[in-house]
Amino acid sequence: MPKITTMDQLDRTKLPAILRIALLFHASKVYDHETLAGIGKYVKQTRVNWDLFLEEGFRFRLDGIHEWEGDDIITDYDDPAVAQALLIPRAVP
DSSP, rough: OOOOGGGGSOGGGGGGGGEEEEEOOOOTTTHHHHHHHHHHHHHHHHSSSEEEEEEETGGGGGEEEEEEOSEEEEOOSSSHHHHHHTTTTOOOO
C-alpha cells in the first residue's frame, strides 16, 4: 500500500513554486462533486500555490494522459478506461 503524505509532512522548500494537479472526475456525479468540493477546501487551507486542471470531457482525451507534465493526477478509478490509461508508465520528475 502506498504511503500517504499530507501537505504538513512535506518539506515545503523542496516543492515547486506552483503545484500543477490534474483532477479527473465527473463533476456531474454526486460522489465526484463532493470529492472536488473537498479538494477545493483542502487547497484553501494550505500555504501552497496550486494550479488545478479540471476539464469536461477528459474521458475522450485519455490517449495522451501519460504525457501530462504536471506534478500529479487525482482521480476516482471507478472508470476502467481512466484506470487503464494511468497504468501506462510515465516519467516522474
